[in-house]
Amino acid sequence: MKTKMHLAFDLSWTHLQGRWCQPGSWTGRTYPDLGIFREIAMIAERGCIDMMFFGDGTGVPSTWRGSPEEAVRWGIGWPRQDMSGYIATLAQDVKNVGFGITYSSTFMHPFYVSRLLNSLDHLSNGRIAFNVVASTRRADAANYGFDELMEHDLRYERMEEFIHVCKSLWASVAPDAFVWDRDTGIVIADPKKVQAINHVGQFFKVKGPLSCVPSPQGRPVLIQAGGSGRGIKASANFADHVFGSGKPIKQKVKHRQELDAELIAQGRDPSKVGILWDVIVVVGETEGEAKRRRELMLTAIPFEAAGAFISHAAGYDFSKLPARFTPKEINEQIAASNASPVGFVHQLGLKIGENTEMTREEFFEYGLRSATGYDHTFAGTAAQVADHFEEEFEATGSRGGFMIAHPQATPRELLNVVDFLVPELQRRGRFRKSYEGKTLMENLAG
Numbered sequence: 001m002k003t004k005m006h007l008a009f010d011l012s013w014t015h016l017q018g019r020w021c022q023p024g025s026w027t028g029r030t031y032p033d034l035g036i037f038r039e040i041a042m043i044a045e046r047g048c049i050d051m052m053f054f055g056d057g058t059g060v061p062s063t064w065r066g067s068p069e070e071a072v073r074w075g076i077g078w079p080r081q082d083m084s085g086y087i088a089t090l091a092q093d094v095k096n097v098g099f100g101i102t103y104s105s106t107f108m109h110p111f112y113v114s115r116l117l118n119s120l121d122h123l124s125n126g127r128i129a130f131n132v133v134a135s136t137r138r139a140d141a142a143n144y145g146f147d148e149l150m151e152h153d154l155r156y157e158r159m160e161e162f163i164h165v166c167k168s169l170w171a172s173v174a175p176d177a178f179v180w181d182r183d184t185g186i187v188i189a190d191p192k193k194v195q196a197i198n199h200v201g202q203f204f205k206v207k208g209p210l211s212c213v214p215s216p217q218g219r220p221v222l223i224q225a226g227g228s229g230r231g232i233k234a235s236a237n238f239a240d241h242v243f244g245s246g247k248p249i250k251q252k253v254k255h256r257q258e259l260d261a262e263l264i265a266q267g268r269d270p271s272k273v274g275i276l277w278d279v280i281v282v283v284g285e286t287e288g289e290a291k292r293r294r295e296l297m298l299t300a301i302p303f304e305a306a307g308a309f310i311s312h313a314a315g316y317d318f319s320k321l322p323a324r325f326t327p328k329e330i331n332e333q334i335a336a337s338n339a340s341p342v343g344f345v346h347q348l349g350l351k352i353g354e355n356t357e358m359t360r361e362e363f364f365e366y367g368l369r370s371a372t373g374y375d376h377t378f379a380g381t382a383a384q385v386a387d388h389f390e391e392e393f394e395a396t397g398s399r400g401g402f403m404i405a406h407p408q409a410t411p412r413e414l415l416n417v418v419d420f421l422v423p424e425l426q427r428r429g430r431f432r433k434s435y436e437g438k439t440l441m442e443n444l445a446g
């Protein structure tokens with residue numbers, strides 16, 4: 001029997017970077033209308049999708065020309081609602097699909113986040129995943145009182161302590177502690193089943209216990225997406241599953257190998273930890289139709305807006321680029337500023353050679369193609385996309401699956417995934433025909 005894949009659907013960008021007005025995006029409603037997400041959740045559940053994912057970032061991109069003007073004008077990385085309330089509501093409409101939500105361990109406090117996620121896990125009957133991120137963007141940092149980004153590796157030290165505190169809090173009340181005995185009025189028969197955690201660490205001091213009833217999963221599924229060496233080490237430290245960025249297959253294989261080596265070094269079983277690879281696909285009834293729709297991506301936003309997007313992500317004002325330069329020179333400056341060393345410019349270096357000289361104009365061509373997702377988009381029929389998925393899945397150890405990321409137009413892309421791609425993967429024995437488990441943790445296992 002073939003190993004099955006898992007599929008998540010990314011809603012982080014669906015209303016941004018011009019996607020909201022592409023043909024195939026919802027009409028008659030504007031973000032953040034709940035109805036948009038209700039419709040999407042029902043389609044996802046019909047397709048047995050594992051999880052709807054909501055990424056996050058809280059700042060208005062303002063690195064480009066030192067101003068938020070273009071980001072605000074074109075809806076670049078902004079606006080974003082906090083999705084916790086939406087998830088609580090959607091969880092009442094659909095009964096199987098899971099929900100991934102993102103909070104920053106760089107800025108937030110573990111007591112607040114662990115309590116919030118406990119409630120969401122109750123309201124969804126155990127279908128919550130927590131994507132914990134070490135924030136790389138200055139505009140986000142500025143909302144939480146930081147003038148500069150915390151040093152890259154220190155952010156991961158803080159993340160590991162943050163998760164350690166959360167896990168201690170989630171375990172601070174035993175799953176069978178509550179008896180709620182109506183006759184005697186006793187709530188907890190054995191008070192020893194509720195314990196303070198008395199955590200004192202480098203970043204946090206938390207007494208505990210968590211002021212909550214243990215939730216169906218006990219704790220949310222933990223997901224982490226760090227792509228640097230230190231980020232991968234943090235994944236190995238605590239993640240149940242990992243998000244991997246949409247890079248060339250060789251880099252994916254390397255990521256998998258590095259993660260496996262770290263998991264073994266930390267005494268964990270690599271066969272239990274899947275990677276969901278971030279993949280942009282346009283699935284068409286014919287190849288020509290898929291490719292035609294892919295071309296539309298390049299019309300979604302103008303150059304200025306693409307500049308705002310990539311400058312925000314890299315923490316570098318690309319409007320100030322010299323006339324000629326190499327990706328290596330620019331990436332060294334990005335890494336020195338404590339932003340991620342494995343972002344867009346690093347990826348560009350891998351593609352064209354880090355010491356290859358390029359002009360500003362050439363760079364912005366790449367920038368537009370990256371900001372719109374064009375460059376990383378696989379466009380084809382369901383059979384072609386399924387071939388592509390199977391090849392990457394097998395090359396990276398047949399654990400995890402894919403997150404359909406940055407969809408060009410929603411609900412159109414999701415409908416095409418559910419109605420064309422999912423049946424093709426099912427026919428090949430690569431995807432479930434019904435949900436096997438009750439919780440997200442159970443559905444993502446294996």
Ligand SMILES: Cc1cc2nc3c(=O)[nH]c(=O)nc-3n(C[C@H](O)[C@H](O)[C@H](O)COP(=O)(O)O)c2cc1C
Nearest residue numbers: 055056102133225226227228231243244245278340
């Ligand atoms: C699929 C995926 C989802 C991500 N979601 C978010 C997010 O919602 N918010 C965020 O700030 N970063 C997000 N990231 C960025 C990662 O958390 C991480 O910072 C990035 O991969 C760079 O790795 P490094 O921090 O190890 O340098 C995501 C990355 C991937 C691949």
